[in-house]
Amino acid sequence: MGVERKRWSEAFSEWYNEVIETAGIQDKRYPVKGMNIWLPYGLRIMRNIERIIHSEMERTGHNEVLFPALVPETEFQKEAEHIVGFEDEVYWVTHAGRDPLDVKLVLRPTSETAMYSMFSLWIRSHADLPFKVYQIVNVYRYETKHTRPLIRVREISRFFEAHTAHDSFEDAEKQIKEDLEIFDNVAKALALPYIVSKRPEWDKFPGAYYSVGAEVMMPDGRTLQIGTMHNYRQNFAKAYDIQYETEDGEHEYVHQTTFGMSERLLAATIGIHGDDRGMVLPPEVAPIQVVIVPIPKKDASVDVFAYAEDIADELRKAGFRVHVDERDIRPGRKFYDWELKGVPLRVEVGPRDVAGRKAVLARRDTLEKFEVGRDELVDAVRKTLDDVQKSLFERASQLLSSHIKRVETVEEAKEVFEDRRGIVEIPWCGSEECGLRMEEELDAKMLGTPYPEEKAREGTEGKKCPICGREAKFIARFARTY
Amino acid sequence: MGVERKRWSEAFSEWYNEVIETAGIQDKRYPVKGMNIWLPYGLRIMRNIERIIHSEMERTGHNEVLFPALVPETEFQKEAEHIVGFEDEVYWVTHAGRDPLDVKLVLRPTSETAMYSMFSLWIRSHADLPFKVYQIVNVYRYETKHTRPLIRVREISRFFEAHTAHDSFEDAEKQIKEDLEIFDNVAKALALPYIVSKRPEWDKFPGAYYSVGAEVMMPDGRTLQIGTMHNYRQNFAKAYDIQYETEDGEHEYVHQTTFGMSERLLAATIGIHGDDRGMVLPPEVAPIQVVIVPIPKKDASVDVFAYAEDIADELRKAGFRVHVDERDIRPGRKFYDWELKGVPLRVEVGPRDVAGRKAVLARRDTLEKFEVGRDELVDAVRKTLDDVQKSLFERASQLLSSHIKRVETVEEAKEVFEDRRGIVEIPWCGSEECGLRMEEELDAKMLGTPYPEEKAREGTEGKKCPICGREAKFIARFARTY
Numbered sequence: 036m037g038v039e040r041k042r043w044s045e046a047f048s049e050w051y052n053e054v055i056e057t058a059g060i061q062d063k064r065y066p067v068k069g070m071n072i073w074l075p076y077g078l079r080i081m082r083n084i085e086r087i088i089h090s091e092m093e094r095t096g097h098n099e100v101l102f103p104a105l106v107p108e109t110e111f112q113k114e115a116e117h118i119v120g121f122e123d124e125v126y127w128v129t130h131a132g133r134d135p136l137d138v139k140l141v142l143r144p145t146s147e148t149a150m151y152s153m154f155s156l157w158i159r160s161h162a163d164l165p166f167k168v169y170q171i172v173n174v175y176r177y178e179t180k181h182t183r184p185l186i187r188v189r190e191i192s193r194f195f196e197a198h199t200a201h202d203s204f205e206d207a208e209k210q211i212k213e214d215l216e217i218f219d220n221v222a223k224a225l226a227l228p229y230i231v232s233k234r235p236e237w238d239k240f241p242g243a244y245y246s247v248g249a250e251v252m253m254p255d256g257r258t259l260q261i262g263t264m265h266n267y268r269q270n271f272a273k274a275y276d277i278q279y280e281t282e283d284g285e286h287e288y289v290h291q292t293t294f295g296m297s298e299r300l301l302a303a304t305i306g307i308h309g310d311d312r313g314m315v316l317p318p319e320v321a322p323i324q325v326v327i328v329p330i331p332k333k334d335a336s337v338d339v340f341a342y343a344e345d346i347a348d349e350l351r352k353a354g355f356r357v358h359v360d361e362r363d364i365r366p367g368r369k370f371y372d373w374e375l376k377g378v379p380l381r382v383e384v385g386p387r388d389v390a391g392r393k394a395v396l397a398r399r400d401t402l403e404k405f406e407v408g409r410d411e412l413v414d415a416v417r418k419t420l421d422d423v424q425k426s427l428f429e430r431a432s433q434l435l436s437s438h439i440k441r442v443e444t445v446e447e448a449k450e451v452f453e454d455r456r457g458i459v460e461i462p463w464c465g466s467e468e469c470g471l472r473m474e475e476e477l478d479a480k481m482l483g484t485p486y487p488e489e490k491a492r493e494g495t496e497g498k499k500c501p502i503c504g505r506e507a508k509f510i511a512r513f514a515r516t517y
Numbered sequence: 518m519g520v521e522r523k524r525w526s527e528a529f530s531e532w533y534n535e536v537i538e539t540a541g542i543q544d545k546r547y548p549v550k551g552m553n554i555w556l557p558y559g560l561r562i563m564r565n566i567e568r569i570i571h572s573e574m575e576r577t578g579h580n581e582v583l584f585p586a587l588v589p590e591t592e593f594q595k596e597a598e599h600i601v602g603f604e605d606e607v608y609w610v611t612h613a614g615r616d617p618l619d620v621k622l623v624l625r626p627t628s629e630t631a632m633y634s635m636f637s638l639w640i641r642s643h644a645d646l647p648f649k650v651y652q653i654v655n656v657y658r659y660e661t662k663h664t665r666p667l668i669r670v671r672e673i674s675r676f677f678e679a680h681t682a683h684d685s686f687e688d689a690e691k692q693i694k695e696d697l698e699i700f701d702n703v704a705k706a707l708a709l710p711y712i713v714s715k716r717p718e719w720d721k722f723p724g725a726y727y728s729v730g731a732e733v734m735m736p737d738g739r740t741l742q743i744g745t746m747h748n749y750r751q752n753f754a755k756a757y758d759i760q761y762e763t764e765d766g767e768h769e770y771v772h773q774t775t776f777g778m779s780e781r782l783l784a785a786t787i788g789i790h791g792d793d794r795g796m797v798l799p800p801e802v803a804p805i806q807v808v809i810v811p812i813p814k815k816d817a818s819v820d821v822f823a824y825a826e827d828i829a830d831e832l833r834k835a836g837f838r839v840h841v842d843e844r845d846i847r848p849g850r851k852f853y854d855w856e857l858k859g860v861p862l863r864v865e866v867g868p869r870d871v872a873g874r875k876a877v878l879a880r881r882d883t884l885e886k887f888e889v890g891r892d893e894l895v896d897a898v899r900k901t902l903d904d905v906q907k908s909l910f911e912r913a914s915q916l917l918s919s920h921i922k923r924v925e926t927v928e929e930a931k932e933v934f935e936d937r938r939g940i941v942e943i944p945w946c947g948s949e950e951c952g953l954r955m956e957e958e959l960d961a962k963m964l965g966t967p968y969p970e971e972k973a974r975e976g977t978e979g980k981k982c983p984i985c986g987r988e989a990k991f992i993a994r995f996a997r998t999y
Contacts, residue, residue, distance in 0.1 A: 065635065072635060078581050079581070082581075099561070103547055103554070103674070104672065105549055105552060126587075128608050129609065132659050133604075149547075153547065156544075
């Protein structure tokens with residue numbers, strides 16, 4: 036029996052919702068729509084992802100802070116575009132105890148409006164710049180669309196946001212580059228290939244000068260945004276009066292950027308690497324990297340449990356996260372459970388393995404099984420886990436690249452979306468009118484133009500915008516999105 | 518100059534508020550009263566405390582979960598006493614976007630009402646018991662009293678709560694014992710001596726069968742509750758219908774307990790170990806355990822910075838958290854900063870130290886300085902940090918025990934509170950009437966009776982309740998509290 040991905044690819048939405056519950060990621064039965072409960076196993080994976088984020092943040096000199104989740108209405112309303120962008124989707128706290136509040140409070144949908152009046156107190160001089168902080172918090176958005184665990188929710192319980200301030204536009208641009216490098220390290224740990232696009236003007240973050248988004252492609256061909264970087268220029272600095280004194284004693288507004296990620300990283304990991312048996316977790320973030328299943332036989336005189344524990348000890352000492360499944364149920368049932376939970380490597384030990392000083396290794400990604408001598412076990416586990424991490428990335432990369440199609444006409448683009456979903460790249464004159472028209476005709480969203488910007492023009496030479504017929508200035512990407 | 522604790526003891530409230538800001542723990546200028554911002558240094562200490570809690574929870578088989586912060590009004594109102602206890606201090610979310618919500622949402626003040634309808638789905642059989650989960654989350658209480666950072670706030674951003682379910686009262690009692698053991702390990706890491714009291718009936722947690730609280734004493738003699746354990750018996754199980762099937766196929770309600778701690782652990786650590794120069798952090802949770810200050814001299818030919826880095830490397834390899842302060846400011850200013858921030862050990866290296874292959878160590882707790890040879894440095898650092906950890910606990914224990922006074926009359930008790938604040942132990946008949954009367958006369962709160970219960974009667978023999986003159990059944994503890 037090889038890897039089957041029929042249900043995973045053909046009924047992905049069902050597959051996903053089911054796995055979220057059966058694999059112990061979240062419970063969706065909480066009595067508020069769009070707010071789910073993190074179950075222990077799901078949270079352990081998320082904590083491992085967060086650990087990588089914390090370590091990347093530390094590496095790049097970001098300090099962790101923690102702001103209150105409630106923002107006074109007066110602060111919330113300082114940046115005009117930002118209010119318009121969020122006012123339809125914020126939760127309002129209007130009462131405390133039995134009394135109405137004098138100033139209503141917003142449950143943060145993101146933290147610009149909570150943070151920036153403090154930035155104006157903290158940042159005084161050029162010596163304070165660049166200023167780099169981040170937090171991982173819960174944020175709230177009153178989603179009116181269909182909700183989906185980890186993907187579209189009303190409480191994002193693990194929302195990552197980095198906020199920086201700089202003395203120049205150029206330095207802020209460097210920050211966006213650093214964000215992309217951080218994002219790439221996180222994505223690598225999750226074995227996730229992705230594309231980066233500069234969002235069109237009409238889809239920028241409210242208040243941003245420009246926005247960049249990183250997308251993965253889910254098995255149903257729809258894209259999922261899992262990272263965003265925004266250069267705000269001085270928009271928020273002017274609204275919140277964040278000025279610094281230059282070396283010459285002048286006062287200037289700072290340039291700001293933000294960088295956001297969330298529990299969608301986990302949604303992507305679960306969705307992209309799965310198969311019909313359940314999840315396949317990249318070893319770098321799997322809470323259990325190796326599960327050892329002792330297979331005792333009646334009347335056998337050898338102790339498979341002791342042998343299993345001995346292997347576990349050695350693997351733990353070598354730094355692996357190991358679990359020995361000693362439950363009193365049939366091995367087949369254990370295989371089923373751990374395959375569903377995506378443990379990347381299983382080690383089976385029966386009486387014959389004890390006698391022959393060996394063990395059977397079973398890879399979760401390919402379902403291959405092979406025998407390894409007891410003395411080579413640690414090396415074999417290390418090598419196999421490395422292989423799994425790499426293979427997952429390669430399999431996902433093939434899937435992604437085979438679903439990016441460059442076309443020249445709206446008809447061709449439509450065919451792509453009819454045939455099989457994916458990402459369409461098409462020449463574009465750059466006008467909002469033509470962009471929106473294509474979105475409408477394709478019933479898809481423009482992700483934007485390839486980023487960094489030098490890539491946005493590659494292959495446009497001699498090409499025309501299929502809507503207006505004018506010369507194409509950019510390649511525009513379209514997709515059905517989550 | 519030895520250790521001065523004049524301002525710390527005589528103007529503690531001012532001292533505390535100042536240190537919270539100047540040492541970089543929190544910023545109190547956030548524009549919502551009682552909601553403060555965690556600054557990087559404060560958060561690093563808190564994260565170290567949380568790491569200890571996570572590891573204790575793992576050791577004792579608690580699984581981490583994460584529930585939404587919003588609770589529907591309908592769930593919130595299921596346990597009668599609980600509503601009465603909290604309805605005056607919850608924040609209400611009444612609107613989303615522009616629309617009023619059909620069912621109003623409460624921002625959790627604690628998570629019983631969020632969790633227990635799910636427990637009734639998760640717990641089916643005796644095999645599911647004991648059931649042990651925990652989370653570290655933000656909770657909200659509309660405090661009408663004077664707020665104070667980390668102590669009395671409207672957003673408790675780091676609230677720890679463990680919730681368990683058991684098949685019997687006895688098993689729930691065992692859990693309370695385990696909670697006390699966990700608490701003791703946490704307190705030890707923070708070098709905090711404490712007392713444990715069983716709360717009087719009128720001061721139980723709303724909905725609890727009984728409540729136990731752990732208190733420390735702050736420098737001004739007021740006590741601070743930093744841990745609570747509650748046995749709910751079947752109160753919530755009945756309200757939320759949490760039943761399990763016994764081995765005999767009967768259906769029974771579970772017995773439940775909870776265990777709570779919070780950022781008050783940090784408040785206690787800061788308050789209790791401080792002195793007039795600022796904080797003194799216990800090495801186990803100090804983000805920086807050793808700060809190395811190179812003291813270059815003009816014209817000196819040796820490189821004190823390289824020497825400092827070399828020492829730092831060796832200490833880091835030995836597992837210590839080390840920072841080298843290479844700022845271009847005077848050493849005295851550096852000493853001042855790190856003393857304020859409570860770094861337990863400073864290493865000073867000047868040209869003569871380089872030449873003589875030695876270094877000067879300065880303990881933060883005693884302010885003692887002594888020379889150590891370069892080759893003995895790692896051992897000396899290890900030993901000194903161990904000493905600091907122990908000495909902090911001993912100094913605090915002396916302060917606490919010298920402030921617990923056993924008396925027999927209300928007059929004597931009053932004198933204690935007049936003379937110097939602290940904790941008064943007094944015989945008590947056990948009646949609510951006499952208890953409340955003593956609270957009133959002493960203008961103090963009854964913490965409860967010593968716990969475990971065998972201690973509650975120690976020394977009551979032949980003693981009378983000073984209010985009614987009847988035979989004393991318990992020792993009751995009173996204090997001015999935070």
